[in-house]
Amino acid sequence: MKRHLVSAADLTRDDALLILDTAEELTRVADRPIKKLPTLRGRTVVNLFFEDSTRTRISFEAAAKRLSADVINFSAKGSSVSKGESLKDTALTLEAMGADAVVIRHHDSGAPHRLATSGWIGGCVVNAGDGTHEHPTQALLDAFTLRRRLADGPRRGIGADLSGRRVTIVGDILHSRVARSNIHLLTTLGAEVTVVAPPTLLPVGIERWPCEVSYDLDAVLPKSDAVMMLRVQRERMNAAFFPTEREYARRYGLHGGRMARMPAHALVMHPGPMNRGMEITAEVADSPRCTAVEQVAGGVSVRMAVLYLLLGGAEPAVSTPRTEETQ
């Protein structure tokens, strides 16, 4: 990651830890009477959303506002995009308005990469989810939640990675940008990742990914420190990937009985939005082991950390050699 955050695969272990440690400090801002820092005053962050989103857009908006940046929200609906404007022309418009960072969500894989490498804009590009490619800030906030919950002691795991932790990702791996980013990031942080899915929902070439593959959820659960349930993305499914929803829920859904087979400390994670009754039952979703709401809260801190590290200094702190002068 140089000036942009396009893929979780670009992050080194040190980059990732710096983001997580910064986020940990920034969570304390939420406990203050004045939940605001002056750091990005005068900088403009554009939220460029070509695809629907609640959590991610609000989270990025809250993060930028807590750092005192000016935020411009752009959604494709009701904009010139519906009149046929291209990504390039939209980008040039934003550049003319002086955007320091563009947070982009796009239905096509690779749109953020195009924006970052095309030279259309001078600011930082942050990928907020592109097609079935990547969603790096989601992976960062998942790692953040994992580290907090699995760490012992009051330090909340500051400075520590996820070595030796076993994370299982269950569901629609084929269409999931969350899974892809998580597999890269969690592996970088030292965790062992296992994906569980019906064969039809695994991408071609999965055997070359840095993860284990299993088709049997019940066998993997007792060995997992965390189980990440993915949403079945009906909007991306134009073919019959599994016979019926009931069969999917029975084989790959997480219910109370399955949760009981997990180790006592293990977490249930879900990036949201949840399909209750499909990949996760209401009983599991509402249990104290389910971190879905905590993940959202952590999301603001993690996105603050990303925006601060990309925009806060003269050059991004991530992946640039750091000096001893951190005082």
Added chain:
Amino acid sequence: MDTNAHASAPPGAPSHDAPARSVLEAPDIARALTRIAHEIVERAKGAGDVVLLGIPTRGVFLARRLGEKLRGITGHPVPVGSLDITMYRDDLRLRPARALARTDIPGEGIDGGLVVLVDDVLFSGRTIRAALDALNDIGRPRAVQLAVLVDRGHRELPIRADYVGKNIPTSLRETVKVLLTEEDGRDGVLLGTRPAA
């Protein structure tokens, strides 16, 4: 905690051109802190509402030591915390974004209390300006005072310290390096020369 103060290379190592000269030894630092603790008690008439906030990194250790001494003098514990000022710096855009240090405000809060900011070296005064801004977002103390181990002069803002361990007149080419056991393995203050640019 001025970055310039720590510009000399690794902790304890002499700078390149001239060997760093020791200006304060461990017993001097201990005596200075004891005197400052007594002055705080005297000025605050008992230190009943004092909250010590150290500025990372070394100010935090100094604040803890001062807290111990105040407890010894007054017989009751004094809340000690830390205040990271990175997000409030005025030179953020001149360097790469920095890692954050810890901000720990004691549970009692700072509203209505007497906050004593503690730092190792007072130089331009910009760190303290940032600290005052940070305090503003955290609460409204009755008063804010400043204690530093070393005042090396060259202020760029109208800021002064209420308690000074030692005034060390320096030239801008010199560096002042505070060493503390907690961070550097030993106590001391070194005066060195910045390598010619």
